[in-house]
Amino acid sequence: MAEMFQIQASACDALGSRFYGVLLQRIAKDILSDGPSAAVLAGHEDDPGPSALALRLMGAVHYLVLTGDAPDLAAHFPSVGGDGDPVRTWPALRDLFRTAPLELAAGLHHAPQTNEVGRAAALFGALLHIAGPDPLPVRLFEIGASGGLNLRADRFCYRSADGHRYGPLSPVDLDPAWMTMPVSAPGPVHVVERRGADLAPIDPTTPDGAARLTSFVWPDQADRLRRLRGAMLVAGQYPVRLETCTAAAFVDAIEPVDGHLTVLWHSVVLQYLDAAEKVRLADGINRIGSAATDLAPFAHISFEPRRLTAGGVRRYLVTAETWSGHGKVAEHTILGEAPAHGMPVTWGEPRPDRVRPAPDGPQWPA
Numbered sequence: 001m002a003e004m005f006q007i008q009a010s011a012c013d014a015l016g017s018r019f020y021g022v023l024l025q026r027i028a029k030d031i032l033s034d035g036p037s038a039a040v041l042a043g044h045e046d047d048p049g050p051s052a053l054a055l056r057l058m059g060a061v062h063y064l065v066l067t068g069d070a071p072d073l074a075a076h077f078p079s080v081g082g083d084g085d086p087v088r089t090w091p092a093l094r095d096l097f098r099t100a101p102l103e104l105a106a107g108l109h110h111a112p113q114t115n116e117v118g119r120a121a122a123l124f125g126a127l128l129h130i131a132g133p134d135p136l137p138v139r140l141f142e143i144g145a146s147g148g149l150n151l152r153a154d155r156f157c158y159r160s161a162d163g164h165r166y167g168p169l170s171p172v173d174l175d176p177a178w179m180t181m182p183v184s185a186p187g188p189v190h191v192v193e194r195r196g197a198d199l200a201p202i203d204p205t206t207p208d209g210a211a212r213l214t215s216f217v218w219p220d221q222a223d224r225l226r227r228l229r230g231a232m233l234v235a236g237q238y239p240v241r242l243e244t245c246t247a248a249a250f251v252d253a254i255e256p257v258d259g260h261l262t263v264l265w266h267s268v269v270l271q272y273l274d275a276a277e278k279v280r281l282a283d284g285i286n287r288i289g290s291a292a293t294d295l296a297p298f299a300h301i302s303f304e305p306r307r308l309t310a311g312g313v314r315r316y317l318v319t320a321e322t323w324s325g326h327g328k329v330a331e332h333t334i335l336g337e338a339p340a341h342g343m344p345v346t347w348g349e350p351r352p353d354r355v356r357p358a359p360d361g362p363q364w365p366a
């Protein structure tokens with residue numbers, strides 16, 4: 001267990017959170033000396049790596065900070081205006097392990113459930129790529145939607161590193177969302193229906209839902225916090241239907257509709273589905289595709305980690321496939337690549353692998 005925390009500490013450091021990097025190293029040492037964190041984590045010694053125990057623990061801690069139940073820690077957590085000094089944070093965190101073991105142990109049951117707004121850059125950019133200059137009204141469906149924030153992706157502002165802008169002025173300003181614009185002249189996209197599914201949907205418009213979504217963002221990642229908070233404001237204005245449902249069951253109920261482009265998209269979800277559900281999902285997507293017509297086209301967009309070569313490193317690729325009356329129009333095209341949190345996207349063929357494969361494990365961003 002201590003080793004898992006050390007691995008996650010290095011990953012947090014590498015992914016831009018020195019605050020969690022230092023704190024998770026302290027917790028690893030505390031576990032080895034049978035300190036108060038070990039008591040909170042009792043029973044989880046054999047949890048599998050990808051269940052990300054360290055992130056679940058820090059999510060539980062951050063949730064107490066956000067809900068006002070850990071004021072001594074709040075003085076140090078940058079997400080609530082604290083000093084961001086992990087060395088000064090540690091004594092208060094160790095005290096919390098002693099004083100709130102039951103609350104923290106209960107929090108360990110929440111899987112790290114991010115709703116990363118930066119991934120809208122990949123998903124919505126792909127939609128602009130395939131929608132063409134005069135797109136049909138869009139019916140948007142998302143599996144593993146978490147809080148459904150990216151179902152409002154058309155209400156965000158996107159900027160490209162070469163100085164262009166797309167979308168309305170918005171509390172979510174993704175800058176740069178893209179290295180270059182997705183297509184030379186994207187037409188306006190009108191989303192007329194927004195529906196999502198998740199095993200455990202979170203309502204971002206409630207105080208508890210907002211705290212839960214925020215708790216899984218690392219507290220010193222100011223850009224991610226800013227876009228999450230912006231998206232929660234947008235969520236209050238544009239309602240979506242979120243169902244408690246498996247990905248495959250949700251897709252089974254989707255049909256193309258005349259006069260609309262039906263879009264199914266997802267980001268960083270496939271790794272959580274078992275083999276049987278993955279097969280059922282692929283069958284469901286093909287079924288919708290074969291029911292598509294020229295009047296009722298269908299597109300499947302994804303932003304998921306994949307290997308370009310057998311045994312190669314996992315890369316976060318933006319892909320799209322489209323169907324119309326002529327059957328499948330575009331086969332699993334790789335449109336571009338982005339960092340794990342979705343921005344900035346580099347459009348075009350991904351570069352060949354240059355780095356060694358990373359081992360599977362809890363260092364995956366959720």
Ligand SMILES: C[S@@+](CC[C@H](N)C(=O)[O-])C[C@H]1O[C@@H](n2cnc3c(N)ncnc32)[C@H](O)[C@@H]1O
Nearest residue numbers: 114115116144146198199200246247267272366
């Ligand atoms: C890492 S989060 C990603 C959320 C969001 N798509 C994003 O990119 O920010 C994975 C989400 O998938 C959901 N999930 C996991 N297994 C699922 C399943 N079998 N069916 C539907 N949702 C699932 C989880 O509850 C979680 O909200």
